[in-house]
Amino acid sequence: MLAEITIKDFAIIDEVSLSFNDGLTVLTGETGAGKSIIIDAIQLLAGARASVEFVRHESEKANIEGIFFIDDADHDVYNVLNHFDLPYDDEGSIVLQRQITSKGKSICRVNGKLITLAILKEIGQTIIDIHSQHETQSLMQSDQHIELLDEFDQQALAEAKESYLHIYEDYLRLKRRFKDLxxxxxxxxxxxxxxxxxxxxxxxxxxxxxxxxxxxxxxxxxxxxxxxxxxxxxxxxxxxxxxxxxxxxxxxxxxxxxxxxxxxxxxxxxxxxxxxxxxxxxxxxxxxxxxxxxxxxxxxxxxxxxxxxxxxxxxxxxxxxxxxxxxxxxxxxxxxxxxxNKDTHLQALENQIADVEKDVLMEAEQIHELRKQISEDLSHSIHEELKDLYLEKSKFNVAFKTLSGDIKYHNNHIALNKNGMDHIQFMISTNPGEPEKPLQKVASGGEISRIMLALKSIFSEHQHMTSVIFDEVDTGVSGRVAQAIAQKIHRISRHSQVLCITHLPQVAAIADHHLLIEKSQDDHQTKTFVRKLDQDESVIELSRMISGTEITETTKQHAEELIEQAKSVK
Structure with missing residues (x-):
C-alpha cells in the first residue's frame, strides 16, 4: 500500500505529508481546495508526464516522495526492479521520488537510485491504478482485455498457456531459420x-x-x-x-x-x-x-x-x-x-514447420476453447455486478476474433502471437435494443463510472494493485445509484488500498478513513492543507456535503444515519 506521501512546492501546495492506511480512504473538500492536485502528485510519482506549471509559483522545483509497502514477495513490481537491477530491501518498502524543476527537467529515483521516466512508469503501473472520468485506464484499453480475461481464471489456463508458449517459441525459431536460409x-x-x-x-x-x-x-x-x-x-x-x-x-x-x-x-x-x-x-x-x-x-x-x-x-x-x-x-x-546443402535443409525445415504448426494450432485452439468457457463465467459475474449498480438491462459480452496472417486455419489464414490465436474485446450495451459496442465507446459519464466499478470489482483481486485511486468517478449519479457505487468502492478496498476523491456523502460515509482538503488565502499566496477527521468531524463534513454551506441538526442527523447505515453494510 501507499503508506506515506510528501508533496512540496507543488501547484498550490506549499508542503504537506499524508499518511495512509489499508482500506478505503476518502478525500473531500470544497471545489478548488486541491483534492485533484494530490492525485496529480501521485500520478507523477507513478510516471505520468510533468509540466513546469506543477512547480509552485516562485519556487525552483517541486518534490514528491512516496513510500510503498509491498507484502507479496511475488508481486510484479519485483520483476521490474530485478529486470532493471534496481535496489530494494527485504522488508518490502519501495521509495519513489520525483522532482520537477522550474526549467522543465524531471528527476526520478527508486530507493535512492536514479532512473528514467520510462522505468518509473513501468514500476508505477504495477502498484498504482488511477481512474478518473477523463482518463482511459487499462480496463478501457482493448489490447489489455485478453490479459484481464486470462487473469480471471489463471489456474484453468496456466498449463495450456505454458505448453503453447513452449511450442510457439520452437515454431518462431524454425520460421526464422527458414527465412535466413x-x-x-x-x-x-x-x-x-x-x-x-x-x-x-x-x-x-x-x-x-x-x-x-x-x-x-x-x-x-x-x-x-x-x-x-x-x-x-x-x-x-x-x-x-x-x-x-x-x-x-x-x-x-x-x-x-x-x-x-x-x-x-x-x-x-x-x-x-x-x-x-x-x-x-x-x-x-x-x-x-x-x-x-x-x-x-x-x-x-x-x-x-x-x-x-x-x-x-x-x-x-x-x-x-x-x-x-x-x-x-x-x-x-x-x-x-x-x-x-541448402535445398535439403530447406525441405527438412518445411517439414518441421508443418509438423510444429499443427501442434501449435492445436494448443492455440485448446486455449481458445478454455477462454470461451471463462468468458461466459466472466460475463455472468459482470452482469451480476451491473445489476447491483442498477444497470440490470445492460448486456456484457466478450467478443473473439482472429487476426489475418499466413497460417491456414480451417478456411481462413490467421496470425498467432504469444497469446495464441485470440484477439479479445469487451463489448457492452447499456440500453435494451441497442447493439453491443466496444467498452471504450460507452458515452454516458454516469454509465462509464458504474461499468468501471463493476469491472474493477471483478478484477481488483486478480490485478494485485497496491493502490487503486478514484478521482471523482461518482460524478453524475445520486440516490440509490450513489449508495450502490459506495458499496462497490468499499468492496474493492478489501483487496487493494483505495483512495477516493468524492462529492457523494454516501461514499464518504462508508470510508474507513476520512481526509479533508482545505485551502487558505492571504494577500500573497494560496495554500492547501490536509487533516484527518475523527467521527464527529466526519459527521460535520458529511452534513456540509448533504446540504451545502448551512449545517443543521437535521443534516447532522442524516449524516449520522448514513454512517450507521454504512457500518451495517461493512
Whole structure:
C-alpha cells in the first residue's frame, strides 16, 4: 500500500505529508481546495508526464516522495526492479521520488537510485491504478482485455498457456531459420565465403582446449625463473644441513624423547614434534626435487610469447578465450554444411514447420476453447455486478476474433502471437435494443463510472494493485445509484488500498478513513492543507456535503444515519 506521501512546492501546495492506511480512504473538500492536485502528485510519482506549471509559483522545483509497502514477495513490481537491477530491501518498502524543476527537467529515483521516466512508469503501473472520468485506464484499453480475461481464471489456463508458449517459441525459431536460409543467392554466397575464410583461419591455428590458460600459466613460471630458483634454494638450505632448521628440530625431538616416560604431557609433546619434523622433512625433499627439475628455457619462453600473440590476435576477432573460438568453429562448420546443402535443409525445415504448426494450432485452439468457457463465467459475474449498480438491462459480452496472417486455419489464414490465436474485446450495451459496442465507446459519464466499478470489482483481486485511486468517478449519479457505487468502492478496498476523491456523502460515509482538503488565502499566496477527521468531524463534513454551506441538526442527523447505515453494510 501507499503508506506515506510528501508533496512540496507543488501547484498550490506549499508542503504537506499524508499518511495512509489499508482500506478505503476518502478525500473531500470544497471545489478548488486541491483534492485533484494530490492525485496529480501521485500520478507523477507513478510516471505520468510533468509540466513546469506543477512547480509552485516562485519556487525552483517541486518534490514528491512516496513510500510503498509491498507484502507479496511475488508481486510484479519485483520483476521490474530485478529486470532493471534496481535496489530494494527485504522488508518490502519501495521509495519513489520525483522532482520537477522550474526549467522543465524531471528527476526520478527508486530507493535512492536514479532512473528514467520510462522505468518509473513501468514500476508505477504495477502498484498504482488511477481512474478518473477523463482518463482511459487499462480496463478501457482493448489490447489489455485478453490479459484481464486470462487473469480471471489463471489456474484453468496456466498449463495450456505454458505448453503453447513452449511450442510457439520452437515454431518462431524454425520460421526464422527458414527465412535466413531462404535469402537471396548473393547474400548466401557472401555468407559462405566469409564463413570459409573465418573457419580456415581458426582451423590453421590448431587451437587446443584451454590452451591459452595453460600457456599463460607456463609463461608466468618461466618469466619468474630467477625468483623461483633463489627462493626455493633459500628455503631448502634453511631447512636441510648441519646447523639448519631440521638439525635443530632433530635435537629438540631427541631431548623430548628422553622425557616420554616422565608424564603423559611430555609424551604427547614428543609425538607432536615427531609428526611435525617428518612433515617438514618431506617438504625439504619436495623443495630439493623442484630445484633439480628447474631449468631455464629462454627458447620455450619465446615460443610461448609468439603463440599467445597469435591467440590474442584471434581473440580480438572471434572470442574472449580459446574455448569460445572452438565453439564458434563448431557452429561455423554446422552453418556451412547447411548452406552448402541448402535445398535439403530447406525441405527438412518445411517439414518441421508443418509438423510444429499443427501442434501449435492445436494448443492455440485448446486455449481458445478454455477462454470461451471463462468468458461466459466472466460475463455472468459482470452482469451480476451491473445489476447491483442498477444497470440490470445492460448486456456484457466478450467478443473473439482472429487476426489475418499466413497460417491456414480451417478456411481462413490467421496470425498467432504469444497469446495464441485470440484477439479479445469487451463489448457492452447499456440500453435494451441497442447493439453491443466496444467498452471504450460507452458515452454516458454516469454509465462509464458504474461499468468501471463493476469491472474493477471483478478484477481488483486478480490485478494485485497496491493502490487503486478514484478521482471523482461518482460524478453524475445520486440516490440509490450513489449508495450502490459506495458499496462497490468499499468492496474493492478489501483487496487493494483505495483512495477516493468524492462529492457523494454516501461514499464518504462508508470510508474507513476520512481526509479533508482545505485551502487558505492571504494577500500573497494560496495554500492547501490536509487533516484527518475523527467521527464527529466526519459527521460535520458529511452534513456540509448533504446540504451545502448551512449545517443543521437535521443534516447532522442524516449524516449520522448514513454512517450507521454504512457500518451495517461493512
Amino acid at each position: 531462404s535469402e537471396n543467392e548473393q547474400e548466401i554466397a557472401q555468407r559462405m565465403d566469409l564463413l570459409r575464410f573465418q573457419y580456415n583461419e581458426l582451423k590453421e591455428a590448431q587451437l587446443q582446449s584451454n590452451e591459452d590458460e595453460q600457456l599463460e600459466e607456463e609463461r608466468h613460471q618461466l618469466s619468474n625463473f630467477e625468483k623461483v630458483y633463489e627462493n626455493l634454494q633459500t628455503a631448502y638450505y634453511s631447512l636441510y644441513g648441519e646447523h639448519k632448521g631440521l638439525d635443530f628440530l632433530s635435537h629438540a625431538m631427541t631431548s623430548l624423547e628422553q622425557l616420554e616416560d616422565v608424564n603423559d604431557t611430555y609424551s604427547q609433546l614428543s609425538e607432536q614434534l615427531k609428526n611435525h619434523y617428518y612433515a617438514i622433512e618431506e617438504i625439504s625433499f619436495q623443495l630439493r626435487n623442484d630445484l633439480d627439475e628447474l631449468e631455464f628455457q629462454p627458447e620455450r619462453l619465446n615460443e610461448i610469447e609468439k603463440r599467445l600473440h597469435e591467440i590474442n590476435r584471434l581473440k580480438r576477432k572471434y572470442g574472449k578465450d580459446v574455448n569460445d573460438m572452438l565453439h564458434l568453429m563448431a557452429s561455423m562448420e554446422e552453418e556451412l554444411e547447411q548452406l552448402e
